[in-house]
Amino acid sequence: MKKIEPRTLKGFKDIFSDEIVAREEVVSTIKRVYESYGFSPLATPALEYKDILVGYGEEANKQIYTFRDPDEISIGLRYDLTSPLSRVIAQYKNLEMPFRRYQIQEVFRYDKPDKGRFREFLQFDIDTVGISSVIADAEIIAAMYQSIKALGVARFKIRINNRKILEEVIRFAGIEPSLSHSVFRVIDKLDKQGLDAVLAELGEGRVDASGAEIRGLFLKKEQIDKIKEFIMLPQAAQKEALDSVTLLLGDCEGIEELREIDRYLEGVGIDEDKVVIDFVVARGLDYYTGPVYEAILLDAPGYGSIMGGGRYDRLIGQFMDKDIPATGASIGVDRLVLAMQKLGLVKRRKNNIDVLITCMVRDKLVEYHKLAFKLRENGINTEVYLGEEGIGKQLKYADKKDIPIALIIGEDEFKEDIVSIKDLRAKERIEKEIGDRKKWLEARVGQKRVKVSQLVDEIKNILNLG
Amino acid sequence: MKKIEPRTLKGFKDIFSDEIVAREEVVSTIKRVYESYGFSPLATPALEYKDILVGYGEEANKQIYTFRDPDEISIGLRYDLTSPLSRVIAQYKNLEMPFRRYQIQEVFRYDKPDKGRFREFLQFDIDTVGISSVIADAEIIAAMYQSIKALGVARFKIRINNRKILEEVIRFAGIEPSLSHSVFRVIDKLDKQGLDAVLAELGEGRVDASGAEIRGLFLKKEQIDKIKEFIMLPQAAQKEALDSVTLLLGDCEGIEELREIDRYLEGVGIDEDKVVIDFVVARGLDYYTGPVYEAILLDAPGYGSIMGGGRYDRLIGQFMDKDIPATGASIGVDRLVLAMQKLGLVKRRKNNIDVLITCMVRDKLVEYHKLAFKLRENGINTEVYLGEEGIGKQLKYADKKDIPIALIIGEDEFKEDIVSIKDLRAKERIEKEIGDRKKWLEARVGQKRVKVSQLVDEIKNILNLG
Numbered sequence: 050m051k052k053i054e055p056r057t058l059k060g061f062k063d064i065f066s067d068e069i070v071a072r073e074e075v076v077s078t079i080k081r082v083y084e085s086y087g088f089s090p091l092a093t094p095a096l097e098y099k100d101i102l103v104g105y106g107e108e109a110n111k112q113i114y115t116f117r118d119p120d121e122i123s124i125g126l127r128y129d130l131t132s133p134l135s136r137v138i139a140q141y142k143n144l145e146m147p148f149r150r151y152q153i154q155e156v157f158r159y160d161k162p163d164k165g166r167f168r169e170f171l172q173f174d175i176d177t178v179g180i181s182s183v184i185a186d187a188e189i190i191a192a193m194y195q196s197i198k199a200l201g202v203a204r205f206k207i208r209i210n211n212r213k214i215l216e217e218v219i220r221f222a223g224i225e226p227s228l229s230h231s232v233f234r235v236i237d238k239l240d241k242q243g244l245d246a247v248l249a250e251l252g253e254g255r256v257d258a259s260g261a262e263i264r265g266l267f268l269k270k271e272q273i274d275k276i277k278e279f280i281m282l283p284q285a286a287q288k289e290a291l292d293s294v295t296l297l298l299g300d301c302e303g304i305e306e307l308r309e310i311d312r313y314l315e316g317v318g319i320d321e322d323k324v325v326i327d328f329v330v331a332r333g334l335d336y337y338t339g340p341v342y343e344a345i346l347l348d349a350p351g352y353g354s355i356m357g358g359g360r361y362d363r364l365i366g367q368f369m370d371k372d373i374p375a376t377g378a379s380i381g382v383d384r385l386v387l388a389m390q391k392l393g394l395v396k397r398r399k400n401n402i403d404v405l406i407t408c409m410v411r412d413k414l415v416e417y418h419k420l421a422f423k424l425r426e427n428g429i430n431t432e433v434y435l436g437e438e439g440i441g442k443q444l445k446y447a448d449k450k451d452i453p454i455a456l457i458i459g460e461d462e463f464k465e466d467i468v469s470i471k472d473l474r475a476k477e478r479i480e481k482e483i484g485d486r487k488k489w490l491e492a493r494v495g496q497k498r499v500k501v502s503q504l505v506d507e508i509k510n511i512l513n514l515g
Numbered sequence: 516m517k518k519i520e521p522r523t524l525k526g527f528k529d530i531f532s533d534e535i536v537a538r539e540e541v542v543s544t545i546k547r548v549y550e551s552y553g554f555s556p557l558a559t560p561a562l563e564y565k566d567i568l569v570g571y572g573e574e575a576n577k578q579i580y581t582f583r584d585p586d587e588i589s590i591g592l593r594y595d596l597t598s599p600l601s602r603v604i605a606q607y608k609n610l611e612m613p614f615r616r617y618q619i620q621e622v623f624r625y626d627k628p629d630k631g632r633f634r635e636f637l638q639f640d641i642d643t644v645g646i647s648s649v650i651a652d653a654e655i656i657a658a659m660y661q662s663i664k665a666l667g668v669a670r671f672k673i674r675i676n677n678r679k680i681l682e683e684v685i686r687f688a689g690i691e692p693s694l695s696h697s698v699f700r701v702i703d704k705l706d707k708q709g710l711d712a713v714l715a716e717l718g719e720g721r722v723d724a725s726g727a728e729i730r731g732l733f734l735k736k737e738q739i740d741k742i743k744e745f746i747m748l749p750q751a752a753q754k755e756a757l758d759s760v761t762l763l764l765g766d767c768e769g770i771e772e773l774r775e776i777d778r779y780l781e782g783v784g785i786d787e788d789k790v791v792i793d794f795v796v797a798r799g800l801d802y803y804t805g806p807v808y809e810a811i812l813l814d815a816p817g818y819g820s821i822m823g824g825g826r827y828d829r830l831i832g833q834f835m836d837k838d839i840p841a842t843g844a845s846i847g848v849d850r851l852v853l854a855m856q857k858l859g860l861v862k863r864r865k866n867n868i869d870v871l872i873t874c875m876v877r878d879k880l881v882e883y884h885k886l887a888f889k890l891r892e893n894g895i896n897t898e899v900y901l902g903e904e905g906i907g908k909q910l911k912y913a914d915k916k917d918i919p920i921a922l923i924i925g926e927d928e929f930k931e932d933i934v935s936i937k938d939l940r941a942k943e944r945i946e947k948e949i950g951d952r953k954k955w956l957e958a959r960v961g962q963k964r965v966k967v968s969q970l971v972d973e974i975k976n977i978l979n980l981g
Contacts, residue, residue: 052833052835052836053566053567053569053833053834054834055567055601055602055603055605055834055835056564056567056602056606057559057560057563057602058560058562058563058584058590061560061562062560063557063558063559063560063599063603063606063607064557064558064559065557066555066556066557066616069556069557069558070556073556084867084868084896085891085894085895085896085897086887086891086896086897087866087868087871087896087897087898087899087918089535089865089866089867089868090532090535090536090539090866091529091530091531091532091535092529092530093523093529093530094523094524094528094635095561095592095621095623095635096524096527096623096634096635097523097524098522100519101519101521101522103519114584114585116582116583117582118524118580118625119580119625122524124524126561133529135521136521136523137521139521140521140523140529141529145912145915145916147901147902149898150532157561157562159584159585169560169561169562177901180901180902182901182903184880184884188884188899188901195891312881313880313881313884316881316882316884316885317881317884317888318885318888367518367519368518368519368521369521370518399555400555400556401550401555402550402553402555405553414650415779415782415783416782418650418654418782419782419783419784421552422783422784425551425552425661429551430550430551430552430553431552431553432552432553433553433654435613435643435648435650435651436613436645436646437648446611450611452553
């Protein structure tokens with residue numbers, strides 16, 4: 050019979066336990082913060098009617114996985130968690146407002162796969178729906194801030210801006226409003242690409258490092274000059290930044306909103322060095338209408354913005370007769386976990402197994418398992434080696450799986466009610482002493498014989514489980 | 516602009532916080548048990564090459580969502596977690612064996628939607644790969660047993676059987692081996708449909724209650740008689756059941772395997788009333804080759820088998836040059852949660868919010884939020900009401916969201932550094948006293964004034980957070 054070649058689709062990946070352990074640590078930390086703010090979980094289907102997946106803009110729409118189901122209905126895979134939330138708000142008439150939810154689900158994008166960029170990835174969103182006051186935005190920013198702190202990151206920045214200010218700039222520069230999103234996307238590249246590239250893209254285009262041609266927006270010189278004036282505004286502390294943009298554009302709603310956010314953040318005691326106003330932040334999606342915000346980890350800048358979001362007061366209105374204001378942030382969990390690993394801020398455990406019970410006396414198999422039951426009852430995660438290999442192979446198995454402790458019980462030990470505990474984490478020290486990993490595994494080093502009655506205490510002691 | 520109608524696809528559902536809170540409680544309990552056995556997590560993509568989704572049988576194959584991606588590659592959505600696991604085993608050459616994993620992910624089936632039956636649902640699987648000894652099966656059964664106990668269910672049964680015994684019966688009855696899966700599926704219906712229906716389906720077919728015609732297998736009378744002899748074996752304790760089937764079929768591997776499982780389960784002290792041998796259990800999927808097992812909750816029989824699985828020693832071989840033995844069980848999480856709710860064994864909380872801070876003095880907004888920060892620091896999940904409605908509306912919001920405590924701080928209270936705590940869970944008692952929900956919400960009953968410095972202790976006291 051012809052064999053099926055085992056393979057994963059391009060852009061998709063299997064996730065093994067080490068990565069899941071790290072991911073769960075990050076997700077549960079953030080979840081705890083979000084729940085402390087009174088946000089509640091929501092989940093929506095992976096599949097939606099195709100017409101529900103809207104609002105992302107032309108570029109993004111190309112990346113939506115769409116197809117027909119067996120009933121010939123046009124459906125698509127979840128592209129983000131914001132459109133489904135908007136649908137939910139419009140669909141259920143008796144939801145309590147404000148509706149504040151977090152959502153942790155995979156999204157699917159037919160994107161060009163790249164290092165660290167996958168076609169299915171876990172998103173973690175938080176949104177407040179039904180509040181037009183930017184206090185809701187300020188609260189999301191505070192929750193982002195506290196999440197990053199809770200993750201143990203010391204050096205980070207949350208950059209905030211307002212689409213209303215950017216729209217003001219479009220007017221100020223006399224640019225056709227239909228071009229605004231394209232201009233925002235170019236401005237947003239300032240940090241990564243530099244001023245010259247941005248100015249070129251606003252004008253006649255440029256050729257990037259790989260030789261690819263990037264089409265320009267062909268703005269007039271005086272329009273580009275005005276944009277330049279805006280993006281060159283001195284980087285300054287919040288209040289000064291707001292004063293200088295007011296000088297340039299005059300008073301406007303967007304500026305007033307940022308002032309209000311600033312007052313909240315200062316009032317609740319958030320470190321003002323960590324939340325800064327940055328007028329080139331635009332965020333990529335078309336649906337933003339007000340404040341936008343994103344977080345970067347200063348010691349892992351290569352991972353880009355690891356959280357980001359903004360206000361979208363007109364997305365929900367696509368599904369109903371009236372607009373409902375909303376704001377929220379999104380986390381690309383996998384990228385954040387990679388960044389956290391780079392910073393050494395997540396555990397590097399392959400799994401959650403504490404003990405491997407090795408089996409030497411085949412006809413006592415049930416005895417080994419009985420012992421495992423006893424350890425489990427005491428909160429010790431215990432695997433019994435199920436294969437029929439010799440003790441050397443069993444210890445290597447424990448070693449490769451990074452299990453910290455192996456138990457060895459032979460005929461003699463059974464008779465004396467004794468267990469040999471081998472502390473496998475002592476291997477670095479012991480390897481140095483005896484210089485040979487293989488010998489160490491087989492030798493009775495790093496080993497201690499204890500009475501069965503003392504076993505649980507001894508193991509907890511080694512594991513520091515108290 | 517034309518509005519998009521907000522709607523979910525037929526057979527799919529949005530899951531709100533009450534259901535997610537219940538689901539997380541159930542999942543985390545089982546996960547703790549599985550981890551205590553030394554199983555580690557794995558996740559695989561929602562999308563696979565179409566040819567990877569194999570082994571389920573003709574009937575099931577019709578339910579796989581398949582389509583072409585933009586590159587015209589035939590792909591499909593995950594139908595279960597067993598085929599992807601098999602693919603993983605064949606694909607990664609350096610996995611440590613035995614490979615023991617659990618996996619918690621949604622699966623997709625283009626099934627006929629029905630009450631409680633959805634086209635996307637959460638599955639929770641546990642499998643041991645690389646061990647041909649049925650000790651691996653016994654361990655899975657033990658983990659199922661301990662999971663159900665950990666969930667607090669008192670009355671349940673795990674029914675076990677062996678496909679090898681069923682295959683022996685096919686030989687014993689002189690039935691064409693190619694018909695065996697069809698015969699198994701019919702036998703498996705004995706509990707639900709009764710003996711007459713089973714015999715009819717083995718013979719010339721029948722018409723079911725809804726008037727639908729069910730085609731028979733047209734076995735010969737003497738074949739049907741032999742099957743009947745087998746399925747009518749007296750229901751007895753393990754050892755007697757095994758003895759009586761040995762009398763009928765002679766000694767065979769399948770029986771010996773069940774004896775070994777029985778010795779293990781008895782040895783580790785598992786209640787023998789709760790794990791029983793039942794020769795009509797077959798399980799629906801084609802790929803099983805050895806022991807099969809399933810659990811039912813005796814006080815929620817309508818939910819069918821809430822966990823089930825078996826050994827599949829030839830599925831992985833479809834992806835590689837050799838067979839690799841494997842066994843494992845699957846849980847339909849949503850159905851289990853429904854059953855648990857029926858049994859009153861899961862919390863019925865709408866969310867995890869402890870406190871709502873109501874806002875009456877608009878220009879002190881930041882002060883309310885500062886107080887929230889303080890409560891959160893002390894592990895109290897706190898929402899600040901973000902809308903601009905009056906106090907009555909705010910209290911109703913807390914009430915509808917089942918938030919147990921509301922804080923009320925007016926001008927006077929701010930001056931005196933005092934907070935009024937309203938214990939909203941006291942409403943049943945208070946409603947009885949004052950007889951009017953509306954009045955209760957607005958009245959100063961169930962309310963207590965405390966100093967800000969005592970607030971955290973007082974709240975923890977009410978919530979029993981110790």
